[in-house]
Structure formats: structure tokens, C-alpha cells
Amino acid sequence: MTDLDRIREFVKSNLTLFDEGVSFGDDDNIFELGLVDSLFAVQLVLFIEGEFDIDILDSELNIDNFSSVSRIGEFVKMKKS
């Protein structure tokens, strides 16, 4: 499983979608597709930190870094390098 697969897997199984059965692409904005409430947001941040062994700084906690599966992937790649 690539990093991107793991991220996609996590988002798919934890995000509450607004519409059932919408197709879900890596570039789709998850904030528009589903409900990013505190539970999901906190789970997502803790997942990324734990899964990829990185610490996310306050200044990096921005919607832009987490708005889609591919953006999260880029962010993780940047943090790991």
C-alpha cells in the first residue's frame, strides 16, 4: 500500500459523505463532499501523525493542506522528506 492508498482508505472509511454513492476522487475537496466535524478533523490529524510518524505544527494545520486526498499526500511527502 502506498502512502496515498493509506490516506484514501482512511478518508473513505471515516468521512461522512453528504450524498450516498458519490464517486470520490483523489482531487475532490473533502470539505465539500463530506462532513469535516471535530471528530473527523481530529481523527485525521492523529491518523496522519501516527501512521507516518510526523508531527504537524500549528502553522501547518490549514484546510489547504488537508482539502483532498492528494493534497494530504503531498503534505505527508513534504513532511517526510
Added chain:
Amino acid sequence: MMDNKDSKCVVWDLDGTLWDGVLLEDDTVELRSGIKNIIQTLEQRGILQSIASKNDYDAAMRKIRDFELDEYFLCPEISWNAKSLSIAKIRANLNISMDSILFIDDEAYEHDEVRSVHPKILCIKACDYDTLLAHPRLNPRFITEDSIRRRRMYLEQQERKIAEEEFAGPRDEFLASLQMRLNIGEATENDLRRAEELTIRTHQLNTTGKTYDYDELSAFIKSPQHKLVVCELQDRYGYQGKIGLALVEIDRDCHHLKLLIISCRVMSLGVGTVLLSYVMNEAKQRGKKLRADFKHTGRNRPMYITFKMSNFKEVVASPGDDIVLENDLSFIPPYPPYLELSVHNRSRESSYDRLRPNQRICQE
């Protein structure tokens, strides 16, 4: 402050603590005198109780039922495990912090074992059991409707958990099956004790960690420059109580969110951001800017994450821990489709729109 915080749960040992003697050696053990009254009084104060005992589960539970005490204990841990592990399980099941647990046991080595793993826990010797009711950490300043119902609410929570585990469909279908109704409205005098309690008890989803007492809160509901909002939740398992609080300061061109608190108890129900969305919508509808105070307390990172993921950006970072965030309100997280939201604004007009000097808002 941390060292004197109220205990939310008393964890009882059984042999030599709750009753005299050792159950597996003598089936006719008797409760220590006054124990029943202590347990019932703690219950009325809204303090949860559990058990960490090295014992045979069935025998111990049978005895507790004989004493008619079984209903008082949540998530009892009766096994041959280390008590540090039992307490860790209780803590996780109740979703409270270790330093809000008080552990009472007659064996000094059990205190040591538990403390070696959980240094923040408060241990009390069983021989001091009759001083429990006078203990400062077991005397909350107010007993609210929510505190009296607290154990019942945890039991309903467990029913919810079991239902969720058994529910095979997607998570949002499960949430929809709870038939949640969230009611948002301006606080009245009747809400203030619970509001104060929320500022004291809630740590993870708390924007500043600042506590407000009854009088301060009372001044806010009378002030035309402030709006104090509470939200309460009900679902098919019962009344979840008042679970959220927001304090908004209203300036000419800006709504300033001074405090936002959501009870951790309801975090897993996905209602955590509804109150925040409500505050954002209120500001947007009135064409105001929205700012929010935040202060890192060491425990409220979940709230910080919530703010940032709701598109708040830091505008003022002072050298201390005080942060001011601003939201351009270009994106407001929608209300979850799986809950029914109702809004009751008694004095919406007066508190928001008619800010004439000398005007007092008429409270019920």
C-alpha cells in the same frame, strides 16, 4: 488549580474497602458501616463510581447485587489484572482524564502499583473512607440537573456504543438512527449552573480553558454586548443534557467568540462543530467579521484542530499563549444531515440588532 480539580469518578476496591473481609474466603462479608450512604450521596452529587477489584467477577457482582448497589457502578473491572490496567480501562470507557479519578483501596501496594503507572491519580486509603464525603474534590460547587443524571447518561452512552458496534451499515446511517435533536438557544438564568460546570469540567473541546463563575455568566446574559448560547442534545436513548456553550461578544463590526465548549461526551456523535457553524452563520447573516480567542492549555489541541479545519486563521499571535483567530466566513461547514436542529432565540432582536444605550434586555 489542576491539583484541586473536582474528581469525576470514584473507583472502589471491594475486599477490605467496600466490605470487611475477603469475599472468596467468606461469603458472608458485610458492608462497612455507612458505605451505602456514601455511595448514594456521591451519586446525587453527580460523581460517577466504578470498581477495580481483584476478585471472581461472578461472585463479586452477585454480592454487589445482594447489597443492591449494582446500579451505581459503571464499567466495573473485576478480574485478576493489575489495577493500573483496570483503571486504564475504566478511564477509557468513561472518556475522562486520569487526574479526575479518585481510587480507594485498603492495600498500600495497590496504591503504589496504580501510581507507578498513573502518577496523576488521587489514591485514598480505605481506612479513611468515612472522610470521603467531606473531601474537597468530591464537593462540586453546584449540583445541576445534568450532574444528577450523569450516571444515567453514561449508561445510555453505553447502549449507544453497543448499538453502534452491532450496526452493520455506514456510520452516517448509524448516526441517523440515533434520531438526534439538537436545540440551540440563548442561555437563561436556569442554564448558568450547568454553564459554569461546563467551563470547569470540559478540557479537550474548550477554546481557552478559562472558567467563568455563575455571577460572571449571569452578567453576560444581561449584557447587550454579549450573547451566551447553550445547546442541548436529545436522542432516542435519552436526554444527553446541555453539551455545548458559546460566549460571543458583539462589537459594531465584529462578533468575537470568547469561549466555545463542547462536552467530550458527544464528540463521537459528530455534533462537535454544529455550534461553531451556528456562530459562524450568525456572524455572516449580520455582515459581521468573526474572530475567536484561543489559548493552548496542553489539553485542548482537538479544539485548535477544529478551528483550523473550519478555516479559522491566526491573526494575532502574542508572545504568550493567547491567540486570536479570524474566519472570513467564505466556507461554513454545513449542519450534519443526520440530526434535527432547532434554534430558539428569545431576544434575538434586542441582543443583536438594537444596541441602544441604556437598553436592558428583558429576561424571563
